[in-house]
Amino acid sequence: MNNLEGDMTTMHKLIVSPFLGEYVVLRPGSPGGLKISEGKYRELAEAASSPSWFTDAVSASWGYDLSGSSFAETVLIRPESPYGYVRATYELNLGCNYECEHCYLGLKKFEGLSWPEREKLLYILRDAGVLWLQLTGGEPMIDKLFPEVYGLAYELGMMLTILSNGSRLANPKILELLTTHRPHDITLSMYGATEASYDGLTRRRGAYRLFTKGLAAAREAGLPLKLSLIVTNTNKDELEQMQAMADAWGIPHDAFVNMSPTIYGGPETLPTQSMEHLRKRKPFTGCHAGHTFFHVDPHGMASICKIGRDPQIPLMDEGVEGLTRLGAIADSLLLRQGGCTGCTLSGSCGTCMPLVTLYRKAKSPLRNYCQHQEREEVKA
Ligand code: SF4
Ligand code: SF4
Structure with missing residues (x-):
């Protein structure tokens, strides 16, 4: 051997x-x-x-x-992989213990693969070459198979990152797992600087208290943390306060200010956008979605990324071989099409085509994503 x-x-x-x-x-x-x-x-x-x-x-x-x-x-x-992927994101379960007003997951059904299927999926990710794996949800840590998924992914030689709301971080079993098998980093979403705005945005009483408890436990355990400071109309006056808190804790942070439609193209998240915080995206010059990284949903369906979810590849049926079709899917999804065909501003446009498609489906105001703010919505 x-x-x-x-x-x-x-x-x-x-x-x-x-x-x-x-x-x-x-x-x-x-x-x-x-x-x-x-x-x-x-x-x-x-x-x-x-x-x-x-x-x-x-x-x-x-x-x-x-x-x-x-x-x-x-x-x-780790051996060479003929598939050439190095990163993936895996959504364990879309279920969540919060009901955030801006959440792009829409229905958030609490469904996921059985353990034998997840085991199979993790071996597929390993064989695809995935070295960096992001575990996300929903809230991944409320998934009952989170410890098993995390443990096997770690054992298979993946560098793990976790996206979480932090509500379960004080749980002794989870803390034990994360301190004995340390992740590369854990990015916690922070939804406000005060209990009122935090619980208001998440639409859950007690959410702020759970966040501060989880954060304190993770800091005490020395876990590698980052904060994503979510800014919506509900908490927009607290951004500076959140930044000051993150600085005082010594945790690196970024503001997340541009809200997307739901993954089904639903518009219900768009009114949460704080227009004064809407950030002009950097010109989109291409990305490696579908070529060096991909996304897997709770049912083991692979897509080029979290936004461009259609078409999907059923990894449980097709195995790692199915990923050979993803590059061509990515190339066709990223091509400017529909109302973007021939757009003279596309060179400076910061919204990639899969994201434009979602905004259009949601009938979003143009100012949220397109530089043609003066004209009528273009038809996809
Ligand atoms: S959302 Fe757009 S830029 Fe982001 S990974 Fe997907 S295709 Fe690439
Ligand atoms: S979203 Fe607007 S600015 Fe961007 S390419 Fe399409 S039409 Fe042009």
Whole structure:
């Protein structure tokens, strides 16, 4: 057995993996990474013990001492994948314990795959080459199989990020899991600086209290946190206060200010848009959706990303092979079409075609997404 087939039951401390034509070394739960040559990658794949250059590089990068530990158990070497994907997002379940007014998920049905199917899905993601996996929802941590999904994805050598509302972070079992198998980062949505606005936006009494409790537990455990400061008409006067709180906690933060229609093209989220905060998007110059990353919904349906969800590929039926069709789907979805065909402003337009399609379906005011604000809505 070479290291490419290493024993999955023991937990690795380092991942060596192909990454977009290069080769990298990563340490789960720690920032930073090392680039290595293809020759060194192959040397590691066949090595029975750590070469001295590798021991030294790991020690210099992370202060981790490889000497004295079993190389096969400590270092997980990911094989090359013919599919060429490196990132994916997996929506475990659309269900959520909040009812946020701006939520782009619309119906938020509490449905997901059974454990055997999820296991199959995670192996498909691994075989597709996915090195970075974002677990999201709904609220992923209220999904009853969250610990199993997280644990197996970790074991298979994926670097994990989590999007969460933080309401379950103080749960001892979840804290134990995340501190013993550390994620790369956890991005928490923050919906207000005060109980009134937070509970108002989420339409749940007690949500602010759960957030502060979860946040305190995660900070005390030293988990790697980021904050996404959500700004809608309900809490728009609290952005500065939220920023000041995040600074005081020493947590990196970003403001999320542009609201989307729902994934079904529903308009019900659009009135929450704070027009004074609407941010002009940077000109869209293309993206790698469907080529190097993809999205998987709670039913194991793969799409190019969270926005461009149609057409989908049923991974449970087609397996990893199904992903070979995703590149062509992406190319056709990203092409300017419908009312955008021949638009003279498309070069400076910041709204990609899948997002335009949703705004059009939702009959959104043009000012939310299009530079032709003076004319009538163009027909898709
Ligand atoms: S929403 Fe648009 S820019 Fe974002 S990943 Fe999808 S296609 Fe790319
Ligand atoms: S959304 Fe508006 S500005 Fe962008 S390409 Fe389409 S018509 Fe042009």
